[in-house]
Amino acid sequence: MDFRFLLLSFDGRIGRKQFWIWNICYYVFLSMVATAIAQVSPGTALYAVPVMAIILLYPDLAVTAKRWHDRNKSNRFLLLNVPLIIGRSLIPMSAQMETGEGLSRVLSLIALVCGLWIFVECGLLKGSDKDNDYGAPFENGKA
DSSP states (O other), X not given: OOHHHHHHOOSSOOOHHHHXXXXXXXXXXXHHHHHHHHXXXXXXXXXXXXXXXXXXXXHHHHHHHHHHHHTTOOGGGGGGGHHHHHHHHHHHHHTTSOOOHHHHHHHHXXXXXXXXXXXXXXXXXXXXXXXXXXXXXXBTTBO
């Protein structure tokens, strides 16, 4: 598999397997970084994890875009990631800030709904079997 295609391109399609491999690696990496930083400097972890999530944002969106394409849906569905991005970036830091409890709950609920939608559509449902607007089906490491 061409990692430049997978992580840097918003074109083409990928299957569920590649989507899951990326997401498992992504969250394992973030967890390891957070744990390592928390062991060395607990206060720094509150800021380092959101920074790492922002650095990995582009590849994460590229992988997710290709999965939406496999479902024959446009990049507009990436907007479902916005509440998740906000959550990944701000929630760890909100422990240090005083925020309205009601607003936090509403944002969390929106992020939950969007996250479940992405989980079901991109992680569980099969892509289209035939060529679609975004190319041929992803098979054997080639789109």
